[in-house]
Amino acid sequence: MEKSLINASISPQSQTFRPSSTSSFHITVDNDSEQFASFQLEVLAAGASPSSGHLWYRLSPEVSAAKPPGSSTDFQIIIFNSPLPGFVGTVNLTVRIFSPQLRQERRLIVRLNIQSDNRPQLVAVDLLARQIQVYPRNTVDIPLRVRNLSPQPVDVAVGLSGIEPSWLSEGAERRLFLAANAQGEASFQCQPPSVTQAPSQEYQFTIEAMSRDGYPSTTQGSLEVLPVGFVEFTAIPHQQTIPYKNRWLPNWRSNSASFQLIFKNASNLQQQLNVILQGKDQRQLTPRISPENADLSLGETTKIILEVKTKRFWVGWSKILQFDIRALLSDDRLGSTEPTTQALELRILPVLPVWLQLTLLAILAGLFALLLKPEAIAHTKYVNAVRFSANALSAVSGSDDSTIRLWRINKNKLEAEDNNEPDKLKGVLGDTNKQAVFALRFDPLENNRVAAGLENGVIQLWNVARRSKEYELSFPEIVNKTDKVFDLVFTKNSQYLISGHGSGNVLIWERKSPLEQFQPQPQKVISLGYQSRSMALSPDEQTLAIAGNNKYLTLLNLNQPNNPKRRFSVTSPGVGHGNGDYIWSLAFVPQTPGLLATADSDGYITILDLQCEISQAPTETEQQINQNCVRDRWQVGKQGVRSIAFTQDGRQLVSTGDEGRVVAWSLTSVGKREVAALNGREIYKSPDNLKLNSIDINNQGTAIVTGGEDCQVNHQGIKHCQVNLIRLNK
Incomplete structure (x- = not known):
């Protein structure tokens, strides 16, 4: 016999109802199951048709919230009309109690004595x-x-x-x-x-x-x-260390660390929170969450303490465990929290401090050098693209050697991220199957995902936490096997990914939410007629700037139907702009609306004001730039400038290129060079002036990562191409 999971009682057992008044019954429902459950009630009157549409009672509440095992829910049945119009006498009412989760029901019988009312209905x-x-x-x-x-x-x-x-x-x-x-x-x-x-x-x-x-x-x-709003999710801090104190002395008792998980309910949905751990290293951790199930009322902020324990080792170097925290909401009509996950790091120090191990490590290092095969800790071919992660704790690089490498930022240097997989070289995030990597972008909402543009026109999406490729995007109807993806741009909400191709096509890929994959077919294909070497999205995401050969610059309006576009040639009188001349890099000034910087193959940097009347009379193929809209223009050197980037405050522009120099330029609030620093400040120069192809600045504006043809050949004849970390204000 099936065990009854629903227990209920009703009071009173009988009630009198007179028209023009109300009567009520009180019901208590007990959850005798071992899971959360909600309950619903239905009242049936003997002799009445359930489908007649005649309303004669109401419930309070109409549907209960899901409650834990052993809890009780109180309902009230209010009779405000006769269930049988015109009937006078006693009628039996059946109260049906059921639960969608338990898939059981319970029925109770009560009596309703209906009296007459002689007043007319006017x-x-x-x-x-x-x-x-x-x-x-x-x-x-x-x-x-x-x-x-x-x-x-x-x-x-x-x-x-x-x-x-x-x-x-x-x-x-x-x-x-x-x-x-x-x-x-x-x-x-x-x-x-x-x-x-x-x-x-x-x-x-x-x-x-x-x-x-x-x-x-x-x-x-x-x-x-209707539901509206969101639940904001914050973790403090994002990094912890075990032990948190007395790190210079042996400390074998400390094996845990705590994080504060803060949730703010800015929606009109009452929520219950359940926190889970996920990610590559979560199996090495034992979590303790307090409270395990937290209530989040409307407009309130709730704090959950996450304590993680792990096994410490006696000797060795520090180890970093990376894991994600994900919050599950009891009501997901508005989706998940914002952001969906928080990426946390736990640095684990050995029980014996490093200074006690130096002598032994020196001996072991010599033995390992003889026994172990050296592994590459750098790219073996030219580096084409570098990017910082949003939290500036790591960086990625892509190369002609068909690999994407992951680097951990350790103070003033880059370290190859250990992937703990014996079949992969240290620091290699992924192998693109003999396809050179030309573009990299971090997903702005899922900071653990990287999009990579390859030389065969394919875009690969890589999961950084799992060190695995998730899926690919390609469009063979337009893109052929030799069509390079030169640049990628995400929108801030991560709903759209834009790719620029050597064929002159710009593809816009769409997905419904950051948790889903991009659609296999692009949402839109835009043909420019020239190589799409570099792209930049304006801070308000209304304008997409695209540049390439012939020093062409196209401004694409993303907020108007059919995305109208205007094409210009960004050059000065007497400076060539043929098929072999390029705009290599674009960047919008973050804090000044409408300012766009370009860098070209003649070594010039130009800052344009897109809010003025930028176009002059058109030629047969493009419009000419109005020179009055040029805020500033200067020549960095006699060779091309390959890459430029702004700090977040827009007050510094950093450039690099064929001369192998990294130069910082101080700008005024209107986008011009500071008078006292017109020649810029050289902060790095590659050995033998080797070309640098790509540059990126972290969100704090304190560090720069570069990559290019800065390569050396070791004693085994293997080329090592470096990815450099440079402090901006050293």
Whole structure:
């Protein structure tokens, strides 16, 4: 016999109902299961048709929230109309209690004694819409119609109950004067308050029309406040160390560290939180979460303490465990938290400090040098692209050697990230199967995902935490096997990925949410007629700038239908712009609207004001740049500038290129060079002036990562091409 998981009681067992009044029953439902469960009620009257549409009772609450095992839920059944119109006497009511989660039901029987009421019914009221939806702070009308059923004029009072009176901007009562056998319409204007004061649920309301001497007429409807908002997720700190103190002395007792997980409910959904660990190293950790299930009320901030324990080693170097924290919400109608996960790091120090191990390590290092085969700790061919992660704790690089490498930032140097996989070289995030890597971009919302543009026109998406390729994007109808992906750009919400190709095509890829994959077909294909070498998205994401050979610059409007575009040739009189001349790099000034910097193959950097009348009279193929829109223009050297980047405040521009120099330029608030520093400040120079192809600046504006043809050949004849970390303000 199946065990009963629902226990319920009702009081009283019988009740008297007189029309024009109300009667009620109270029900207590117990969750005798071993899981969270919600409950619903339904009342059936003997002799009444369930599909007649006649409303005669209401429930409070209509549906209970999911509650834990052993808890109780109280319901109230309010009888406001006769279940059998015109019937006088006793009728049996069946109360059906059921749970979607438990898939069981319970039935209770009560008696309702219906008495007569001799007053006539002079009016009838109907709702023109029984189910109404509205967002917080929005206004909606509840329309109704009142009919005079008598041969005499009547003065009718119409009232609304069941909705908070403060939500009704013009009050909860209306008065209508109706002629004999006439009808009239009225409405109640409803405006729920702010997100934190208007929980998302269905609010049952009753409209009652009352004449002076007649029987009242009632009807019911529902107002659904729709869900809106988000749950903000923050972790403090993002890095912890074990032990957190006395690191210079042996400490074998400390094996745990704590993180604060802070959640702010900026939605109108009551939530319960459940936190889980995921990621590459989560199996090496034993978590303790307090509290395990946290309630998150509207407008409130809740703190959860995550304590992680791990096994420490006696000797060796420090070890960094990377893992993600993901919060599961009980109500996912608005998706997940923002962001969905938090990337955390736990640095584990050995029990014996390093200074006690130096002698032994020196001996072991000599033995390992003889026994172990050396592995490459750098690219073996030219580096084409470098990028910092959003938290500036790591960087990635792509090369002609068909690999993507992952680097950990350790103070003032880059270290190859250990992937703990014997079949992969140290620091290699992924192998692209003999395809050179020309472009890299971190997903702005999923900082553990990197998009890589390859020489065969394919885009690969790599998971940094798992060191694995997730999927590929390609469009063979337009892109052929020799079509290089020269640049990639994500939108801030990560919904769109834009790729620029050597064929002159720009592809826009779309996905519905950051948790899903991009669609296999591009959402739009835009043909430019020249190589798309570099792209930049304006801070307001309205303009996409695309540049390439012939020193062409195209401004693409992303917010207008068909994405209208304008093409210019960015050059000065007397400077060539043929097929062999290029704009190598583009960058918008972050804090100054409308300023765009370009870097070209003649060694010039140009800062353009896109808000002025930038175009002059067009030639046969493009418009000429209005020289009055050039804020500043200078020549860095006699050879090309390959890459430029701005600090977040827009006050410094860093450039590099064919001369192998990294130069920092101080700018004014209007995008011009500081008068006292017109020649810039050289902060790095590669050995033998070897070419540098790519540069990136971290979000703090303190460090630069570069890559290019800065290569050396070791004693075994293997070429090592370096990725350099440079301090900007050293």
